[in-house]
Amino acid sequence: MKFNSKILVAGASGMVGSAIVRNLRKQGYFNIIEATRNRVDFIVQEETKEYFNRNKPEYVFVTAAKVGGIMANKKYKGDFLYQNLMIQNNIIHYSMISDVTKLVFLGSSCIYPKFATQPITEDQLMTGPLEPTNDGYALAKIAGIKMCEAYKEQYGFNAISLMPTNLYGPNDNFDIETSHVLPGFIARFHKAKLNNDPYVECWGDGSPYREFLHVDDLADASVFCMKNYEDSSIINVGTGIDLTIKELAEKISNVVGYTGIIKWNTNKPNGTHRKLLNVDRLSNLGWKYSIDLEEGLNKTYDWYLRNYNA
Numbered sequence: 001m002k003f004n005s006k007i008l009v010a011g012a013s014g015m016v017g018s019a020i021v022r023n024l025r026k027q028g029y030f031n032i033i034e035a036t037r038n039r040v041d042f043i044v045q046e047e048t049k050e051y052f053n054r055n056k057p058e059y060v061f062v063t064a065a066k067v068g069g070i071m072a073n074k075k076y077k078g079d080f081l082y083q084n085l086m087i088q089n090n091i092i093h094y095s096m097i098s099d100v101t102k103l104v105f106l107g108s109s110c111i112y113p114k115f116a117t118q119p120i121t122e123d124q125l126m127t128g129p130l131e132p133t134n135d136g137y138a139l140a141k142i143a144g145i146k147m148c149e150a151y152k153e154q155y156g157f158n159a160i161s162l163m164p165t166n167l168y169g170p171n172d173n174f175d176i177e178t179s180h181v182l183p184g185f186i187a188r189f190h191k192a193k194l195n196n197d198p199y200v201e202c203w204g205d206g207s208p209y210r211e212f213l214h215v216d217d218l219a220d221a222s223v224f225c226m227k228n229y230e231d232s233s234i235i236n237v238g239t240g241i242d243l244t245i246k247e248l249a250e251k252i253s254n255v256v257g258y259t260g261i262i263k264w265n266t267n268k269p270n271g272t273h274r275k276l277l278n279v280d281r282l283s284n285l286g287w288k289y290s291i292d293l294e295e296g297l298n299k300t301y302d303w304y305l306r307n308y309n310a
């Protein structure tokens with residue numbers, strides 16, 4: 001990838017897309033096409049075709065997707081399945097048709113079986129049943145991975161698939177109803193602090209383990225893999241370190257400065273007990289995360305106060 005290469009970031013206004021744009025600019029790439037939904041709706045085949053004909057990108061990052069937390073995934077399962085299939089099919093297909101040099105597709109750690117052996121190695125894909133709450137989203141992502149593999153095999157199209165762990169950082173979704181656990185906790189503990197609420201209620205018993213990666217690290221890994229990873233096998237991106245949801249809630253409560261009690265509603269589901277990625281494949285290529293959770297949470301709360309909360 002040259003500094004003047006035409007690089008398309010699909011989903012450039014999202015958390016991951018905007019972080020990839022920041023990372024590319026910081027490294028000196030300047031010919032970046034920021035595809036946002038008000039310029040092109042990737043669900044629509046004709047719009048996607050026309051957008052690729054007009055812009056003729058050389059490199060493509062696929063970060064446009066319908067993304068959400070456990071509640072949104074359960075309630076809008078059909079939308080998650082349909083929209084993600086359409087978006088990725090259109091982008092991957094027209095990237096191949098228009099001779100894109102290389103494409104990076106972003107999957108997710110939820111593509112792995114519910115009862116995968118921990119830490120999860122890449123070869124466990126499609127070895128068991130999925131977590132039912134988000135199987136619509138996971139199935140769409142698995143189809144995207146398989147499409148990249150099939151287009152590589154059939155057409156020699158250079159497409160790779162990255163499987164990031166749970167992400168957080170600037171431009172995350174902090175909506176209490178539809179967010180992922182970490183930004184949801186930030187918003188709820190912040191609100192509870194402002195309202196002087198005596199307690200914050202969280203779902204489950206806090207025992208599940210989760211891994212979190214700052215989105216600036218994911219962006220760095222995505223650009224690194226665009227330059228250094230050629231294999232059609234998927235590659236995990238994470239820290240390789242996890243903590244319990246209870247520990248996460250306590251950390252966020254401290255960062256926010258909330259002094260009330262954390263109550264656990266055990267009538268609500270816990271979700272998968274543990275989801276930790278094995279990151280040996282990426283580590284062996286020479287990439288490692290640089291933002292630890294303490295630093296990342298402080299930075300994210302600062303960003304939330306400056307932007308979202310305003």
Ligand SMILES: NC(=O)c1ccc[n+]([C@@H]2O[C@H](COP(=O)([O-])OP(=O)(O)OC[C@H]3O[C@@H](n4cnc5c(N)ncnc54)[C@H](OP(=O)(O)O)[C@@H]3O)[C@@H](O)[C@H]2O)c1
Pocket residue numbers: 010011012013014015016017035036037038040041042043062063064065066067087106107108109163164165166167168171172173180
């Ligand atoms: N967030 C995580 O924890 C996480 C973890 C693992 C993997 N990932 C993957 O990373 C990728 C990006 O996630 P994210 O967290 O950055 O999500 P995000 O903040 O919701 O960003 C997604 C972007 O895609 C755009 N988009 C959605 N539908 C579109 C369409 N039909 N046409 C054009 N653009 C469209 C959205 O635009 P609008 O804002 O206008 O809708 C938004 O800018 C996804 O593939 C996701 O699966 C995320």
